Every structure is written in structure tokens, then in C-alpha cells.
Amino acid sequence: MQSKTKSALETLRERLTNGHYALGARLPSERSLCAALGISRSGLRKVLSRLEAEDLVWRHVGKGTFAGPRPALGSESFRIVTSKTNPLEIMEARLMLEPHIAAAAAQRASFQEIERLALCAKRNHEANDLETNEKWDVLFHETLVIATRNSLLIALYGGISKMRLSDEWCLRKQQWITPENWESFKKQHGSVVQAVRERDEAGAEKAMHEHLISVRQHIQSTYL
């Protein structure tokens, strides 16, 4: 008879609206819930599908069923993003963040961090293979973000660094790196270090902006 599933639907809808299941809370598994409600799993699943359509619950294999609307983002893992993104997206994000990071670093960097910055720049342009060069470059920019003393920024930038060590990025870099821009990057890094050393916030921001614009331009040229 239909009354059973109907009453189960009412029961669950009640619990979801009156707070018996709090927003975002995990409901019992389907297998235990159907037993508790005295209906079959097939019947329960119809009820849950209905509730999901009403945005009262959301479900995910392996995780469970949860009260409330499906979270818009945050469900995606970083590994998934790796496959979706590309060097131009990375550069857009870096252009948003890093000039400000450089400014903050110029304000707060310790003497030790400034020396580390200079060391990374030195090792970077001394490197004779591309992979080593890129690793020291990543380390340079990481040191900069650490100098901001903002733990959230540091965590966020970790996501960008991971992307830059991915295979696709390195392959792309091989295409646009040349002895000429290798040399110009060296100068740009030097400008950033100098501005940070002189506590010149605006100068550091400008130097970093110019550096990233330069990098993006070389990347874009390989896309045409």
C-alpha cells in the first residue's frame, strides 16, 4: 500500500524542518533508516529522491545522506581541480594574489627571510636544468608568502605551488622559456628582493606585477 511510504516521507520532512536533523547533519544510512521506518529500501529511496529534489537533503555515494541543500563548492577536492585548470588560469590567480603578497612581505619579512629570498633567486638563475630552476622559483615565491605572516594566505598559496609542480606546467614552461627571458626573470626577481629589503611596499608590488605580466605574456605566446 502507498500509505507507508507516504507517512515515511512526512516523518522525514518533519524531522528535517523542525531541526531533529540539524542543517548539514548526517542522516542514518539508507539500510538502517528503512529498517527503522519499517519500509523497504526501494521505498525509502523514492522518499529520499523526493526530499533531495526539494533541496531538503543531499546525498553522495560512500559518504551518506545529509540534511540541507548541497554545498555549492568545497565538495571538490584539489586533485580534481588539477585536471581542470591550466597555466593561464594559474597566472590569473597569481596576478591577483602575488603583488599584494609582495607588498605585505616587504612590510613584515624578517632579515632571515630576506636572505632566504636572495638565496632562492641566486640558486634559481644558477640552475642549469629546467626542473631545478622551476623548483627554486617556486621556493622563492613560497618564501615571499610565508613572510606575510598570514597563515590563511600561506595555505591558499600552497594550492598554487602544487599546480606549478604538475607535469603540464613543466611541459608548457619548456615551450616558452628562452635564454633571453631567463635573464629578464633574473632581473625581475632581483627587483623584488631589493624592494623587500628596502621595505618598499609599493615597489615590491609593482615589481611583482611586472614579473608576472612578463611570465603570462610568454605563456600566452605559446597558445597562439
Added chain:
Amino acid sequence: MQSKTKSALETLRERLTNGHYALGARLPSERSLCAALGISRSGLRKVLSRLEAEDLVWRHVGKGTFAGPRPALGSESFRIVTSKTNPLEIMEARLMLEPHIAAAAAQRASFQEIERLALCAKRNHEANDLETNEKWDVLFHETLVIATRNSLLIALYGGISKMRLSDEWCLRKQQWITPENWESFKKQHGSVVQAVRERDEAGAEKAMHEHLISVRQHIQSTYL
């Protein structure tokens, strides 16, 4: 005799500098390495400690020994950051990112996304409890970043959103939210939506900047 450990040190230092062990590469485990070098584990560990002090290697229990300087970030997980950060750090990061995000969204948002933006703003100022208000506010800013079409930015912003739904943030918000700034936030959201609708990149960036400055100011007042 001391000559054995001494020569082992030279051997390893050689391998680390000439690229036999690439930067960031993982060295064999201590147990296999000491056997390969023909010395005891205790002796090897002294050598490794020396090399670690010289920043030629770094070690971590359970992971192993790696060539190069210790990576500054990437080892920390996001959950750890949650406990370290605070509302002011969050606002600094948002001030770096979101004005640019608003500009990019103004350029690329679909009509559907613009409508969703307006809906979030409406629901936000219609809400009569703080939690619902915050939820719609988060959704407003998330919709904006999704409109940038930059999957890396979307992923990065997910980290910020998580922080804003944490307990500390909500407690803080209770302290600085008042009917007056509730009303002013409504106007600021409206300005952003309007600028995006008119494809006014500079206007969206400016409106978002002013909004976040306003929020930060109210937060700062509770810290004094």
C-alpha cells in the same frame, strides 16, 4: 674508525651537489642506505644530521629523507590552518582576492549567474537570523567566484568560505553586526550586483573593495 663515516659524508655530499640525488628527490631509507654505504645506522644518522644542518637534506618521520632544503609549506594541512587563522587574516586575504574576482566576474558572468547573485543579496538582507544571513552572504561571494570561470580561483576561494563558516567567525560576527551596518552591507552588495550587471569591471572592483574595507573596519573595532 672515523674514516668510514667521514668518507660516507663526502660520498653523500657529492651525490647531493652533482645531481645524483635531484632536488626534492627521496633518498633511500636510513636502514638500506647505511647498509649500502657499509656503515652503521648510528654513524649514518650523524652524517645525515650534518647534511641537514647544511640544508642539503631534510627529514621527516614516516616520510623519509629528501634532497634540498626543507619545503616551507605544503606540509601543513588545511585543518591545521583553521586553528591558526583569525578574522583579520581572512579579511586580508579577501581584500587581495575579491576585488579582482569581482572585476573578472563582471567580465564573464552569465545572465543566470547575475540573477543568482541578485537573489543571494536579496535573501541575505531578508534573513532575520544571523546564521541564515551569513549563509546567503557566503553564497553571494561564492557565486561571484564561480562566475570567474577560473577553476583554480574557485578551489582557492573554497578555503576562505570554510573559514567563514567556522565557529570563531560566527561568534565574532555577532559582536560587530548591527542594524546600521547590516543596512550598509545591503547597499554595498547592491552596488556590486549593479556593476556586474553593467559589465563595469572597474566599478565592480571598486564596490567590492569598499565593501570589504567596511567589513574589516567593523571587525577591527571589536579587537580594540
Added chain:
DNA sequence: AACTACACCAAAATAACATTGGTGTCTAAT
């Protein structure tokens, strides 16, 4: 036609296991 019972799948969480660097102790050699 609607509900039940059952088997199977893939995604995800959880648990069990193995590996790694870190530390201390004891012995032997010099």
C-alpha cells in the same frame, strides 16, 4: 501498479598493516 527482497557495483570512509626517521641502551673495540 506499488512495494519488497535481493544481488551487485563503484565511491568513499575506515581499519589494519608496513615503513620511516627519532631515541635510547647496551656491548665491543681502541
Added chain:
DNA sequence: ATTAGACACCAATGTTATTTTGGTGTAGTT
């Protein structure tokens, strides 16, 4: 007395196996 080697143990981490979860289909029952 000092040094180096051999060993046992620990906690952090990586790796693998197992279990749990929602998703799907089929056959039988009422």
C-alpha cells in the same frame, strides 16, 4: 673514557585491505 656498532622500541606516515555507503537493476509479491 670515548667511539662506533647492534639492537629494541616509539610515533608519524604511507600503503593496503576491508567495510560502509549510495546507486542500479532484477525478480518476486501483494
